[in-house]
Amino acid sequence: MAGKRIVVLASGEGTNFQALIDAVAGGKLSATLAALVSDRKECGALERAKRNGIKAISFPRTPSNRGNYFEEFLAIIDGLKPDLIVLAGFMKIFPDWFILKFPMKIINTHPSLLPCFGGTGFYGLHVHERVIESGARISGCTAHFVIPAVDAGPIILQRSVAVEDNDTPESLSERVKEVEHEALVEAVYIVLQGNYRISGKRVLHPE
Amino acid sequence: MAGKRIVVLASGEGTNFQALIDAVAGGKLSATLAALVSDRKECGALERAKRNGIKAISFPRTPSNRGNYFEEFLAIIDGLKPDLIVLAGFMKIFPDWFILKFPMKIINTHPSLLPCFGGTGFYGLHVHERVIESGARISGCTAHFVIPAVDAGPIILQRSVAVEDNDTPESLSERVKEVEHEALVEAVYIVLQGNYRISGKRVLHPE
Numbered sequence: 165m166a167g168k169r170i171v172v173l174a175s176g177e178g179t180n181f182q183a184l185i186d187a188v189a190g191g192k193l194s195a196t197l198a199a200l201v202s203d204r205k206e207c208g209a210l211e212r213a214k215r216n217g218i219k220a221i222s223f224p225r226t227p228s229n230r231g232n233y234f235e236e237f238l239a240i241i242d243g244l245k246p247d248l249i250v251l252a253g254f255m256k257i258f259p260d261w262f263i264l265k266f267p268m269k270i271i272n273t274h275p276s277l278l279p280c281f282g283g284t285g286f287y288g289l290h291v292h293e294r295v296i297e298s299g300a301r302i303s304g305c306t307a308h309f310v311i312p313a314v315d316a317g318p319i320i321l322q323r324s325v326a327v328e329d330n331d332t333p334e335s336l337s338e339r340v341k342e343v344e345h346e347a348l349v350e351a352v353y354i355v356l357q358g359n360y361r362i363s364g365k366r367v368l369h370p371e
Numbered sequence: 372m373a374g375k376r377i378v379v380l381a382s383g384e385g386t387n388f389q390a391l392i393d394a395v396a397g398g399k400l401s402a403t404l405a406a407l408v409s410d411r412k413e414c415g416a417l418e419r420a421k422r423n424g425i426k427a428i429s430f431p432r433t434p435s436n437r438g439n440y441f442e443e444f445l446a447i448i449d450g451l452k453p454d455l456i457v458l459a460g461f462m463k464i465f466p467d468w469f470i471l472k473f474p475m476k477i478i479n480t481h482p483s484l485l486p487c488f489g490g491t492g493f494y495g496l497h498v499h500e501r502v503i504e505s506g507a508r509i510s511g512c513t514a515h516f517v518i519p520a521v522d523a524g525p526i527i528l529q530r531s532v533a534v535e536d537n538d539t540p541e542s543l544s545e546r547v548k549e550v551e552h553e554a555l556v557e558a559v560y561i562v563l564q565g566n567y568r569i570s571g572k573r574v575l576h577p578e
Contacts, residue, residue, distance in 0.1 A: 299515075301526060329575045
């Protein structure tokens with residue numbers, strides 16, 4: 165996978181992006197982080213990119229680009245020649261045509277065990293609130309390929325965490341984030357290695 | 372919990388029932404298995420009861436009891452004076468009025484991580500088939516109280532298992548059954564001890 169180019173998209177603090185930075189620095193991933201692209205003018209993820217010498221591109225929606233925001237976004241991404249696009253807390257939902265430009269080359273993580281607690285309407289702390297209300301005792305995270313249907317792409321891997329009696333959406337979110345970082349790095353590793361096969365919604369990866 | 376009376380209802384092989392027999396014999400549960408009641412004329416669970424000196428009651432639906440089957444079933448259960456009723460692979464769905472006679476005194480296990488893959492239509496191997504098709508990499512089982520809505524009662528506990536690349540519904544079912552036996556014994560222990568509190572769909576049990 166050496167030399168493979170990863171483009172990371174993020175809107176927030178960029179803790180998942182940091183996990184990728186650490187994995188590359190630590191030799192777990194031998195790929196290149198080609199750029200961090202954000203839909204925000206400023207955010208933690210952009211700062212992390214700058215601090216780590218990674219190209220940081222801010223491309224917020226403005227009155228002048230509103231009509232063809234995603235067309236311009238696509239031109240930026242194309243120019244970066246990504247082998248893999250990682251959504252790391254990216255808060256915009258791409259139009260279908262955008263996703264179909266990169267078939268099985270975009271991956272995302274979701275903070276629940278999909279297909280449960282996924283789809284439109286499940287984001288951020290709301291996911292964990294619903295998990296706790298449901299009485300579920302096991303939650304986790306899912307790394308998956310992105311397809312036009314939200315949170316419904318083939319699942320690369322999942323990691324679980326226990327839901328505790330005294331959990332709040334905030335505390336559960338923190339614990340899920342820890343396994344999410346591991347899951348994302350592992351999923352990127354699997355996909356860049358190319359040692360997998362997609363069968364329906366399953367991603368089979370002998371190792 | 373010593374002296375608490377458990378009535379087990381089963382329709383099949385009774386492997387969950389066997390887990391309870393073993394837990395009582397091994398001292399993990401100090402309760403009494405008051406009876407095994409089946410809706411079948413013959414089944415493995417009834418045989419296990421007989422082999423272990425536990426009262427075995429067969430009460431199949433017949434032309435003569437068809438009109439008031441559950442009323443007669445209730446009379447049988449009432450006569451056994453249960454502190455807890457365990458559904459251990461019992462294939463009939465009780466009418467709401469029956470369940471409401473035993474509020475939070477009936478428990479069941481389901482071979483998935485509820486609320487996912489539960490509700491009417493999800494039973495037997497079909498559950499595991501759907502889990503595998505979904506691409507999920509983590510499944511498991513749920514021990515829960517029984518309320519009138521199918522598979523929707525407060526969750527006592529859950530146990531997870533990994534879904535493997537080469538899993539079939541049959542192989543996944545086998546691995547889930549192993550953790551289901553542990554989960555059932557643990558759930559019975561918690562409920563008979565009485566050291567829990569129900570909050571919405573959550574069952575909070577310190578320690």
